[in-house]
Amino acid sequence: MDRVAAATGHRDRDEIELSLVQLLLQYLKADAVTLFKLVNDGAGGGAIHCIAAIGRGGEIEIIRGAPSTYLLREHDAWQRCVATGEPQLLNTAEGCETLFVVPGESEEAAGVLQVISRQSPDARDQHLVGGVLRIVRNHMALIDYGERDTLTGLLNRKTFETQFEKLRRELPVEETAASACWIGLVDVDHFKAINDGYGHVFGDEVLLLISQIIQRSFRGGDRVYRFGGEEFVILLQDTPEQATAGALERLRAAVERHRFPQVGGVTISAGWTRIRPQDAPSDAIGRADAALYHAKGCGRNQIFQHEQLVAAGKLAPGAQRPAAEIELF
16 A cells, blocks of 8 residues: 555656556566557557566666557457456466556556566456556546646646656767657648638647547657647657657648548648757747748648758758747647
């Protein structure tokens, strides 16, 4: 109970998830406990590695965001766990693998917890793990109530600065190509015309559908915010430059292909930039916004990186969107 109380004493989602895997590693005397988040890839769904706790000679090793991913359609036990909500026990080369479903909102599964141990947990332990997961889910739901946008379910603007500062502080002294962090600013093209022509109900549906496309286009560990009106912000950590460019381009193409009810075709424009150790949130947002404004000026439905525009001489290093063009929310 002390460990459960400690896990629910945090307000930061990362700290809650860390406490959860550590708690279960110690309680179940397991070799490894890994939390996976479920994502909808449009083809049966998948489970993306979020955080793991591994016991090594009395010490606990923490691994965040490793690349391991399960495609649910390829693993019967994972599919059964998500579909039934019941633990699944498997014998593996490592010992015993137990899968627990992590409850989400509206009775839907939010994730899967994988426990690797030398022996399978008994019925009592399985029941206790299920209870702990429900307690943690309820705690996160209370946090989400104040941190989520009511329309889209994305993180809201007031949570952005805290997460940005945390990410910036964790930047390595010497960044590598794989450890760079990025911020992307996405804007729905001609959104005022959509609201004026079709009404706010259809405008809200466009925003909701685009938010869902954004979430499918990025990893479970990437942070997506509705920044106000028709603007969205994406924070990507430990991501190569080409992977960031590819994800944003997939997002642009996915929105362009989608047929929106009543409205039909909708496009987005985006600007993105590398997060620097000395950046304030407004600095990074300003650079991404300048690249976004350049995309709007080039005909919309395009994506530009700030650093590339500066290197090509198409944008001055300190360029910003004209004040008259900035919408305040």
